[in-house]
Amino acid sequence: MPAIRIWLKNPLAVFTANDLDARGGLVVENGVIVEMLAAGQSPSLPCDQTYDAREHVLLPGLINTHHHFYQTLTRAWAPVVNQPLFPWLKTLYPVWARLTPEKLALASKVALTELLLSGCTTAADHHYLFPDGLENAIDIQVQSVRELGMRAMLTRGSMSLGEADGGLPPQQTVQQGQVILDDSQRLIDTYHERGDGAYIQIALAPCSPFSVTTEIMSESAVLAEKLDVRLHTHLAETLDEEDFCLQRFGLRTVDYLDSVGWLGPRTWLAHGIHFNEQEIARLGAAGTGICHCPSSNMRLASGICPTMDLMAAGSPIGLGVDGSASNDASNMMLETRQALYLQRLRYGAQNITPELALGWASKGSAKLLGRSDIGELAVGKQADLAMFKLDELRFSGSHDPLSALLLCGADRADRVMIGGQWRVIDGQVEGLDLNGLIADHRQAAARLING
Numbered sequence: 309m310p311a312i313r314i315w316l317k318n319p320l321a322v323f324t325a326n327d328l329d330a331r332g333g334l335v336v337e338n339g340v341i342v343e344m345l346a347a348g349q350s351p352s353l354p355c356d357q358t359y360d361a362r363e364h365v366l367l368p369g370l371i372n373t374h375h376h377f378y379q380t381l382t383r384a385w386a387p388v389v390n391q392p393l394f395p396w397l398k399t400l401y402p403v404w405a406r407l408t409p410e411k412l413a414l415a416s417k418v419a420l421t422e423l424l425l426s427g428c429t430t431a432a433d434h435h436y437l438f439p440d441g442l443e444n445a446i447d448i449q450v451q452s453v454r455e456l457g458m459r460a461m462l463t464r465g466s467m468s469l470g471e472a473d474g475g476l477p478p479q480q481t482v483q484q485g486q487v488i489l490d491d492s493q494r495l496i497d498t499y500h501e502r503g504d505g506a507y508i509q510i511a512l513a514p515c516s517p518f519s520v521t522t523e524i525m526s527e528s529a530v531l532a533e534k535l536d537v538r539l540h541t542h543l544a545e546t547l548d549e550e551d552f553c554l555q556r557f558g559l560r561t562v563d564y565l566d567s568v569g570w571l572g573p574r575t576w577l578a579h580g581i582h583f584n585e586q587e588i589a590r591l592g593a594a595g596t597g598i599c600h601c602p603s604s605n606m607r608l609a610s611g612i613c614p615t616m617d618l619m620a621a622g623s624p625i626g627l628g629v630d631g632s633a634s635n636d637a638s639n640m641m642l643e644t645r646q647a648l649y650l651q652r653l654r655y656g657a658q659n660i661t662p663e664l665a666l667g668w669a670s671k672g673s674a675k676l677l678g679r680s681d682i683g684e685l686a687v688g689k690q691a692d693l694a695m696f697k698l699d700e701l702r703f704s705g706s707h708d709p710l711s712a713l714l715l716c717g718a719d720r721a722d723r724v725m726i727g728g729q730w731r732v733i734d735g736q737v738e739g740l741d742l743n744g745l746i747a748d749h750r751q752a753a754a755r756l757i758n759g
C-alpha cells in the first residue's frame with residue numbers, strides 16, 4: 309500500500325504534553341505522526357490529503373485504564389442505586405452470574421462505542437466473570453474491539469475465593485486456580501501483540517483481595533514476569549476492603565500486595581484511595597501505577613484518591629471510567645472533568661489544571677499500560693487523535709478552547725483517528741448501526757435482570 313500523507317491543518321488548539329507549538333497542525337503517514345508544525349509552518353513534503361482543522365481542538369486519543377464492559381447491562385439498577393461497594397457487589401453478583409456470550413458481546417460493543425465517541429482510542433477492560441458457557445469471554449471481547457478498530461488492553465480477570473472459603477462472591481462465580489492460569493497463558497499466546505502500534509494486549513488481573521486466593525495472586529505475578537505482560541487489580545478502594553485484609557491476612561492492603569509479589573512497575577491498580585504516607589512512598593518507589601476512577605469513587609462514596617501525593621512519590625497516574633454499574637457512563641471526557649473537580653477538592657484549584665487532568669487521561673494512562681507509543685501528540689507516536697468542535701450551545705461564549713472542553717463539559721468527539729484511520733466522522737462511528745446496537749443491548753439488559 310502506498311504511503312498516504314495527511315495534514316491536519318491549523319487546528320484551533322492542540323494539547324501537547326510538553327507545550328510544543330503545534331498550531332500549524334500535524335502530519336500523519338502510515339498511521340504514525342511524522343511532523344508537528346508550529347504556527348504558519350507547512351509540511352516539509354507534499355501531502356496527499358489536507359484536512360482543515362480550524363474548528364477543532366486536537367487531543368491525543370484518550371486512554372481508559374479501568375472498566376468492566378459487561379456492567380453496561382446493569383446501569384442504574386434500582387436495588388443498588390444507593391449502595392456502597394460490598395452490598396452493591398453482593399446484590400449484583402447473582403445477576404452477573406447469568407451473563408452469556410451474546411450479552412457480553414453486546415455489552416462490550418456498547419461500552420467501546422461510548423468510549424470511542426468520547427475521544428477514547430485505547431481501552432482497558434477488567435473482565436473476571438467466567439460462568440459456565442462463558443469460558444471464552446476474552447475472545448468475545450477481542451472480536452468487539454476489532455469490529456470498532458480500537459486498541460485495547462484486555463485483562464484476564466479472575467475470582468477464586470468464593471463465599472464458602474470466606475470470600476465475597478457466590479461459589480458459582482469462582483474458578484479453579486489452574487483453569488485461570490491455563491486460560492491466561494492461552495490468551496497471551498493467542499492475542500498479545502508486542503511493540504509499537506499494538507492493537508490487542510492481554511494482562512493478568514485477579515479481581516480483588518476479597519475475591520481471589522493468595523495463591524492466584526502470587527502465581528499470576530510469576531506468570532506475568534515470565535511472559536512479560538502487565539498485572540492489574542482493584543486495591544484500597546474502600547475501608548471494608550482494608551478491614552477484610554486485616555482480618556484475613558493480618559496485613560494492610562499494600563503489605564498484602566507486597567507479600568504476593570505485586571509491588572513493582574508491572575502493576576497498575578484501580579482506585580488506590582486508602583493509603584497512608586508510608587504506603588504512598590512504597591508505591592511510588594516501586595513505580596506502581598494508579599488508575600483514578602473519580603465518578604465511581606463518588607457514586608459508591610469510597611473516598612478520594614491521593615493523586616498528587618502518589619505522583620510526587622513516583623507513581624504514574626491515569627484515569628478510568630470504571631464499570632458501568634458504578635459510574636454509569638463510559639465517557640472519558642466527562643471522567644476527566646470529574647477528575648479535575650474532585651482533585652481540586654483535595655488539592656486546591658491552582659494545583660489541578662485542565663492540562664494536568666488531560667495529561668492523566670492520555671500520557672499518564674499510557675504509562676499505566678506500559679506504552680510509550682500512544683497517549684501523546686509527538687513525532688514518532690501512533691496517530692491516535694480525538695478532535696472536538698466547540699459549536700454546541702454549551703460552549704457558546706467560551707474563550708480558552710482547551711479549558712472549555714472540560715469546564716463546559718465536552719462529551720462527544722467530532723472526529724477520532726486510530727492508527728491513521730478515521731473511526732469517528734461527524735460524531736458517528738464509521739460502519740456502525742447505532743440504533744440497532746442500542747435496541748439489541750436494551751433487550752439483553754432487560755433479559756439479564758429478569759433472569
Ligand SMILES: [Zn+2]
Nearest residue numbers: 542578630631
Ligand atoms: Zn472496577
